[in-house]
Amino acid sequence: MNTVFKIYRFDPESGRNPRYQYFEIDVTKGQTVLDALIEIKAHKDGSLVFRRSCRSGICGSCAMQINGLNKLACETQVEDLKSKTVTIDPLPGFKPIKDLAVDMEPFYDKLRAVLPYLINPDSPPTDKERIQSPEEFKMIELATSCILCGGCTSSCPSFWADKAYLGPAALVKAYRYVFDTRDRGYSDRSGVVNNKHGLWRCHTIMNCNDACPKHIFPTEGISLLKRKVVEEKY
Numbered sequence: 001m002n003t004v005f006k007i008y009r010f011d012p013e014s015g016r017n018p019r020y021q022y023f024e025i026d027v028t029k030g031q032t033v034l035d036a037l038i039e040i041k042a043h044k045d046g047s048l049v050f051r052r053s054c055r056s057g058i059c060g061s062c063a064m065q066i067n068g069l070n071k072l073a074c075e076t077q078v079e080d081l082k083s084k085t086v087t088i089d090p091l092p093g094f095k096p097i098k099d100l101a102v103d104m105e106p107f108y109d110k111l112r113a114v115l116p117y118l119i120n121p122d123s124p125p126t127d128k129e130r131i132q133s134p135e136e137f138k139m140i141e142l143a144t145s146c147i148l149c150g151g152c153t154s155s156c157p158s159f160w161a162d163k164a165y166l167g168p169a170a171l172v173k174a175y176r177y178v179f180d181t182r183d184r185g186y187s188d189r190s191g192v193v194n195n196k197h198g199l200w201r202c203h204t205i206m207n208c209n210d211a212c213p214k215h216i217f218p219t220e221g222i223s224l225l226k227r228k229v230v231e232e233k234y
């Protein structure tokens with residue numbers, strides 16, 4: 001099936017404005033958007049820049065906007081798009097570096113801000129695991145499957161309006177530790193999540209739920225965090 005790929009091109013060193021470039025390739029059944037990008041880079045334009053690593057929906061590096069929706073290129077089959085022209089843009093709201101690659105550093109800074117690790121001064125590390133019941137793990141199971149692709153944060157209008165907003169990915173990470181029964185770091189994290197660029201910027205628009213390739217439903221975790229903050233205060 002001949003398909004046209006309309007791809008965002010941007011090279012800050014060229015001095016040219018961003019533009020779209022069109023490539024037509026023959027796509028076979030089962031080929032993903034990432035396969036198509038790799039073919040275009042290999043046979044049509046070696047200067048095309050995009051990120052990828054695992055090709056299996058695990059590393060999160062191939063997130064991009066495909067026909068207007070944030071998706072993993074390696075998990076999106078071209079045939080399923082049912083589109084003769086596939087439009088590919090970098091993740092919206094993030095600063096483009098070159099073509100489809102965006103600056104992920106501010107996104108990682110926000111993850112670091114919520115202290116994404118177990119804090120428990122009462123239980124220093126030992127050579128044994130810290131036991132948790134299956135029911136306790138159930139509370140955080142979905143949140144642990146985040147692959148940090150950035151698709152959720154990039155899809156969020158509150159983030160577009162306030163670039164200092166932590167965004168759904170960082171808040172889901174905070175949820176993952178706050179609701180981990182082995183963690184005692186709530187007081188360390190509460191100031192980060194409970195401020196004007198934190199939880200309360202979420203207006204339950206729910207774009208993040210649709211964008212998440214792992215179906216984590218960030219909005220639910222954010223709502224539970226909001227409730228926790230209110231309960232702790234009152």
Ligand code: FES
Nearest residue numbers: 053055060062074
């Ligand atoms: S290449 Fe790793 S998630 Fe797509």
